[in-house]
Amino acid sequence: MLASWKAEGAIRAPRLFALASIPADWRAAANPASELNLLPLLVKRGETALDVGANRGLFTYWLLRLGVRVTAFEPNPDMVRVLSYRFGRALKEGRLTLCGYALGDAEDEAVLHIPHDHAPLATLDGALTGLDEAVRDVRVHRRRLDDCVDGPVDFIKIDVEGHEAKVLDGAGRLLAAHRPTLLVEAEERHRPGALASLRERLEPLGYEGFFALADGMHPVVTFDPAIHQRLDALNAEGTAARAPFGYVNNFVFTARAQQRADLAGWTPGSVSLRTAA
Known part of the structure; x- marks a missing residue:
C-alpha cells in the first residue's frame, strides 16, 4: 500500500512527492547505520560528485548541503521530474x-523496467528480485561516463540495480585519471559475482574496498554473501534490512590513504551527516 502510494505520488503529483522527500531524507540520515553518514569522510566542500542512479535525490540533497558540486544521472522520467522540482534553485x-539518461559501457538505447507499484525503483537489467508485479518499460538513452564528464571528479555514488559493472566499464578513463572515491551498491541477488566484478575493475587501479558492520569498517576481502547478504535478513518486500547492518549492499572503494585511515577509525554514530551539513 505504502509503495503503491509512493509510486502514484511520483507519477501524478511530482511536486508533492518532491516536498515529501525532504523529511524522508532527514529521517534516513538520522539512522546511524545509514551509508549517508559516511559522506563527510568521502567528499569535502567544494569538491565534485556524481550521483549515478539519483532516484528521488536522497544523495543529491545531502551532497548539495555539504557544499559539493553535483551531477545527477537518472533515466527514470518520473524521477527526473521530481528532481527538477526538488532542486530547481541548485540547477x-x-x-x-541533471542528466536524464542512463550510464553504461556503450552509447545506445536501452529499456528501463519500472515496477508499477515501485516507481522510484527501476532497472536496465530486469533485476527485480522480490518485486512480483507488472512493470512499465521505457526506452531511454544510454551513454558512457567517459563521454559525458571530463573531470576532475572526487566522488561517485552508484546505485543502478545490477548495472554497476557496466557503468564502471564506461568510466575507465575517468577512473584512471582522477581516482574518485566510490560508494557502490552491489547485490548478489541482482547479479551473481557483483562485488567480485567491482574488485577486478578497481583494485588494479589502486583502490581498496570496505563495508560497514555494527563494529566498524571491514575490508571487502572478508565479505561473504552467505553471511552478509542473506535474503531472510530483508523485509517482506525485499527493499530494506530487518535490522541495522543485517544486510550489507553498500561498498566504499578509495585510492586515498587519508580516507583509508579515516574509514578504519569509523564506527556507527562517530560521524553525523546532519551535523556536518
Whole structure:
C-alpha cells in the first residue's frame, strides 16, 4: 500500500512527492547505520560528485548541503521530474547538473523496467528480485561516463540495480585519471559475482574496498554473501534490512590513504551527516 502510494505520488503529483522527500531524507540520515553518514569522510566542500542512479535525490540533497558540486544521472522520467522540482534553485545556480539518461559501457538505447507499484525503483537489467508485479518499460538513452564528464571528479555514488559493472566499464578513463572515491551498491541477488566484478575493475587501479558492520569498517576481502547478504535478513518486500547492518549492499572503494585511515577509525554514530551539513 505504502509503495503503491509512493509510486502514484511520483507519477501524478511530482511536486508533492518532491516536498515529501525532504523529511524522508532527514529521517534516513538520522539512522546511524545509514551509508549517508559516511559522506563527510568521502567528499569535502567544494569538491565534485556524481550521483549515478539519483532516484528521488536522497544523495543529491545531502551532497548539495555539504557544499559539493553535483551531477545527477537518472533515466527514470518520473524521477527526473521530481528532481527538477526538488532542486530547481541548485540547477539555476549551477551547483547541480541533471542528466536524464542512463550510464553504461556503450552509447545506445536501452529499456528501463519500472515496477508499477515501485516507481522510484527501476532497472536496465530486469533485476527485480522480490518485486512480483507488472512493470512499465521505457526506452531511454544510454551513454558512457567517459563521454559525458571530463573531470576532475572526487566522488561517485552508484546505485543502478545490477548495472554497476557496466557503468564502471564506461568510466575507465575517468577512473584512471582522477581516482574518485566510490560508494557502490552491489547485490548478489541482482547479479551473481557483483562485488567480485567491482574488485577486478578497481583494485588494479589502486583502490581498496570496505563495508560497514555494527563494529566498524571491514575490508571487502572478508565479505561473504552467505553471511552478509542473506535474503531472510530483508523485509517482506525485499527493499530494506530487518535490522541495522543485517544486510550489507553498500561498498566504499578509495585510492586515498587519508580516507583509508579515516574509514578504519569509523564506527556507527562517530560521524553525523546532519551535523556536518
